[in-house]
Amino acid sequence: MDSGIEGSDWGVTPGADNERREELIIRVLEYSATHGLSDMSLRPLATAVGSSPRVLLYYFGSKEGLIREVLARSRARQLEIVEQAANSGGNPIETLWRWLTDPGQIEIEKLFFEGCVRSLHDQDGAWRDFGSASVQEWLAPMRQLVTRTGAAGNTPYAPTLVLAAIRGLLLDLLATRDQERIEGAFESLIRLLRTEPEEPA
Template sequence: MPPPSTSPSARETELLELAYEWTLEHGLSDLSLRPLAAAIGSSPRVLLFLFGSKEELVRRLLARAREDELAWLRSHEPATRGLAGTLVETWAWLADPAHDALLRIWVEAYARSLVDPTGPWGDFARTTVEDWIGLLARAQPASERRTARGRNRRTLALAVLRGGLLDLLATGDRARVDAAVRVAAAELELPG
């Protein structure tokens, strides 16, 4: 007898995508199965059957959000742009209003994973830092990647991106935050 299939059914995939679209609009922190199920044409019972628990559904939604982020990271080869160029280009992607909903989910999940590392949020913050540090490391010459200075410079670049994102989402002051990111990028180009 063959082992049971571990790949999701078509209905599970469909409901996950619908739940993801709903989550982009409504967030994750107050997720309740009943309103979610009604909004996506399902029932709490079906969601629990397909996903096992509300926590597992949240885990799967976070993984789905991360797929969007990782798709951009995989499509982006920063080696020819250097650290400063990658900072500016990454910021342009983060600051694009088309990504606001995804980035609000990211901020929510990041914060929740710091408070509740054992829940469905798990190690979201840590793995996100590793993902972005990896992108920034690839933007540096190999000789710089291995140095403390190189590590510090990419950590600074990540801090600028993360801080700028939080500021932009909080204030909507795109011009001011864009200008600050350009200043940080210029500082990263300076030898030192």
């Protein structure tokens, strides 16, 4: 009788088991970036990624565990972009902005903001702490970006200000797709960061 479990996922060596898990999470992340997570159902998800609900539960424990893994991976992807920008040439804040607004990043950005919004209401479930973690993880590399840019007014709160501005503009861009207006606003932000603070009278 068919158990509904893919035979290749059971009774395998630990190394192969980990490889299969990694393969599945990558597929689930791609699927979630396109379809979102709020209304995710295991059966259509499993079909889309070439697996079964029981196999997904075997690897991730529960639907909640799977969602938390996907959200953690999406945060990690964005954090990699920040760290790459910090080590790039030119103005690292502009480099970060170009990478975040690249058309290839749109779906993962949508997933990121979905996680932030859901975490405001879900204090105990799969989405808990996503928004808070996504801020705390960014602050240290953002300080590197602000310092390397030589931004005026580089205070302990400058990374928070720049992070909030970039995320606000990115959310606006996703919502309105008004590229010209948002790019103009970003250029204004860069000019403000370059402005030398006035000497006290």
